[in-house]
Amino acid sequence: MESVVAGRPGNGNVVCDLDGVVYLLGDPIPGAGQALIDLDTSGYAVLFVTNNSTRSPETIAARIEDLTGYPARPQQVIGSAEAALTLLxxxxxxxxxxxxxxxxxxxxxxxxxxxxxxxxxxxxxxxxxxxxxxxxxxxxxxxxxxxxxxxxxxxxxxxxxxxxxxxxxxxxxxxxxxxxxxxxxxAGKPHPPIRRLIRQRLGPGPVWVVGDRPETDLAMAKAEGWVSVLVLTGVVGGADEIADGDEPDLVLASLADLPEALQS
Ligand SMILES: [Mg+2]
Known part of the structure; x- marks a missing residue:
């Protein structure tokens, strides 16, 4: 299995949630596609990890491209259905x-x-x-x-x-x-089955987890010692909604702000 999933690897890995981060139902988050392209071209390996089990990685990759313009490949997508099947x-x-x-x-x-x-x-x-x-x-x-x-x-x-x-x-x-x-x-985030699948596909370097849900995305980052980034385009509308002790390493209004945040 290839260990480096995209881009010109070297800077590390961005593990990106989908619902509430890249899109909401059939609407892209504004600027998400350009942000993903920028991350790719500046050398981050991008992996999409979703707890949504309704679609296959092929369908999800096509949906990311349709909605945002970023040409995602199925190998970049891990869903909780695949994680569940690792238990059988x-x-x-x-x-x-x-x-x-x-x-x-x-x-x-x-x-x-x-x-x-x-x-x-x-x-x-x-x-x-x-x-x-x-x-x-x-x-x-x-x-x-x-x-x-x-x-x-x-x-x-x-x-x-x-x-x-x-x-x-x-x-x-x-x-x-x-x-x-x-x-x-x-099986899904933040539990071990999906974390094992992610670890198998990471390239070298640090890992940033970008998500909208504290109890899954942020908890997974914490459990693995990865950097947690909360975006406010999904289930959490403001940093004040986070329980004490669950604070992420970074809070951004949107995925669109991530490339710039990683440069500073
Ligand atoms: Mg989400």
Whole structure:
């Protein structure tokens, strides 16, 4: 596997969150694309790491380019669905899915079969499911109660959009947790499975983590000893909303301000 993902490496790595940092739903954050191009050309290796499990790395890379103009490659993208599948081996399963295409593609690549039968499921993998039904929730809870492994891609409470904060995967995980009485294993930020995937793809030099969510992005940076950068374009609107002890190393209004901040 290539260890250096982009740019003319040498200055270090920028591990960039997506929702609330690069875009909000279908709207790019103003200046984000140019900032990514500037980081690339000034020698930072850029990696996109998202807890969103609804899309594959290929689809996410295309979406970054469509929305911002920055030509992201799938190898630069790590999602929580891939991280979740590192908890299973080929042939494990079958798994019942609460979620979308991102989880299903990661399962296919990992060699894990899908089932809709709660009594046949050896695992339940949960992410954001925008067409979640009571029936699917019921079957997931039945499977977990019956002993299937309960794997959450992430537990983000909300999903930032231009219309405010919508329910995130964490809301769906919580419903299954309450209904089954069992806690999930969690794959995404700030937990170890996704951190292991990131470490495997970092180039040499320091690591800056840019994110909008303190309990995932900033907590991950802290756990790894990486530099944390909070941007105010997502779930947090002001530095005063951060709990004492959780303060990032740097607060920026937007990703657009990062290239200049790294030069100083
Ligand atoms: Mg985010």
């Amino acid at each position: 081996k080929a042939g494990d399963g079958p798994a019942l899915v609460v979620g979308g295409a991102g989880i299903r593609q990661a399962m296919e690549e990992a060699g894990v079969q899908e089932t809709d039968d709660p009594w046949a499921a050896a695992a339940v993998i949960v992410g954001l499911d925008t067409s979640l039904s009571y029936r699917r929730l019921r079957d997931a809870a039945i499977a977990v109660r019956a002993g299937a492994r309960f794997i959450a891609t992430n537990t983000d409470a909300t999903y930032p959009t231009p219309d405010g904060l919508w329910p995130g995967a964490g809301a769906m995980v919580a419903a299954i947790e309450v209904a089954s009485g069992i806690h999930p294993e969690i």
